[in-house]
Amino acid sequence: MPSHSRRTNPLINPERPRLALGLEGSANKLGAGVIKHTEDGSSIVLSNVRHTYITPPGEGFQPRDTALHHRKWALEVINDCLLKANVSMHDLDCICYTKGPGMGAPLQTVALVARTLSLLFEKPLVGVNHCIGHIEMGREITGAKNPVVLYVSGGNTQVIAYSRQCYRIFGETLDIAVGNCLDRFARVINLSNDPSPGYNIEQEARRGKRLLPLPYATKGMDISLSGILTSAEALTYDKRYRPDGKQKSPEDEDVITPADLCFSLQETVFAMLVEITERAMAHIGSKEVLIVGGVGCNERLQEMMGIMARERKGEVFATDERFCIDNGIMIAQAGLLAFRMGQTTPLAKSTCTQRFRTDQVDVIWRA
Template sequence: MNLLISLGIEGTAEKTGIGIVDSDGNVLAMAGKQLYPEEGGIHPREAAEHHAKWIPQLIPQAMEEAGLSYKDIDFISFSQGPGLGPALRTVATSARTLALSLNVPIVGVNHCIGHVEIGKLDTGARNPVTLYVSGGNSQVIAYESGRYRIFGETLDIAIGNCLDHFGRETGLGHPGGPVVEKLAKEGSYIDLHYVVKGMDFSFSGLLSAALRAHKNGERIEDIC
């Protein structure tokens, strides 16, 4: 049986991504471009414009990296959600247009499941319990009885939102995660309260404690 090849388009928020994979799980190409807002968080309209600009440029780049021609593509996949509405519509329109031009099927993919499945592919894990943390999601997920089930999740904000909010409020910029991670390597532990209830967790209290510590003059490296 010949391998099937999929070209995927990702654009749920501020990152535009093109990936090409085969049915054996081999990643043939990856190309991406991230939007860095001048201030504040991600504006949905700006994210959509970012995708509209970069998707047409990244697809040829990925095709060249994979060493393929468009007739080698068997179907188009795209991030169907969850995500920012305008960004998702831009991605869906791009995917449909490309699929129609190539006369191949189109497959919508849940962004969250994509995160989990690529982790399984990369590690070779079988039937794992997954801690899925991203900009807008923080969940404990496992596959049971033919479907993914959520066994625990954030009760308020996701850890990614927490880090981005902290970055904006303290002047570290957006996205906050990479900067916080870098500074944390230069700091020492201090007490910051957080909440875990069973398999659920909460980050709003942790964010408040971190911002309060910053206001009180604690070293930013230690808070991170």
């Protein structure tokens, strides 16, 4: 066994409670959260504050504008977070920030804030992998022990399982992430970005009545989503497509509505995700599925995954939007787990990387 497993495990019997501030800003959500690890090893969420950069309908968010948003709101979000947690910067044991993956400019903005606070208050830094933050927070909230993880967000789509102190990627997208696919289609049909385009696609899909044929592209354990997005977009130019969704004459019985397109896109993409997740479950013999990431809030995805899991006599674990959508508390949780095992990030190495893969992290806090 690795040498660190032979020492007294501070995760089981810490000598005192530990406090961490987590800062997240890899995309359009700026989050700050304070978490407390008690003497018995349990976690207590003291605060979890978030502010989202929302663009007009039909527009995405650009790195430069998103970074400006994070700069504008950083102090207010952090102060609000500390106030709700009823702690000061001096009470913290460490400051955790998102090292990657994500958008370059927003990542750098949050890293700069974290470095500044570290220097001002002489607190150690812990750089955190964004994906690991989602997984560890999901495990903590749901109580899942050793699940197959489906990580679905705006920038990532991966099927993951833990083995030998590493979260190993069994399958992933070969092109765009599922959240990006849904967001881009929302822009095509001019859906609002408030609170998020993915949420509004989910609401629109509930009114859909027709399952339209779209490309189904699973390739082993991987999936491809760019083709299905192109095909769904092409249907908006079909002569049967009516943006208002109204049937104006008997000849329009086969009319295609935005709701039909959203329904068809969701059903097809989610079916692909369920398929590759089931393959991973069969491979490692797991009965648990943990869904994390922003798209993990989607109730239809949870429902479809639940049907599959029940057929395998398994169980699905998922969280609500407080912990599914990018937030600071997940960074605090993963960062504090690493900190309590002696891991910190030197100031000289407190950089960011847009392509920080899940399987590059040494998960030394798991036996």
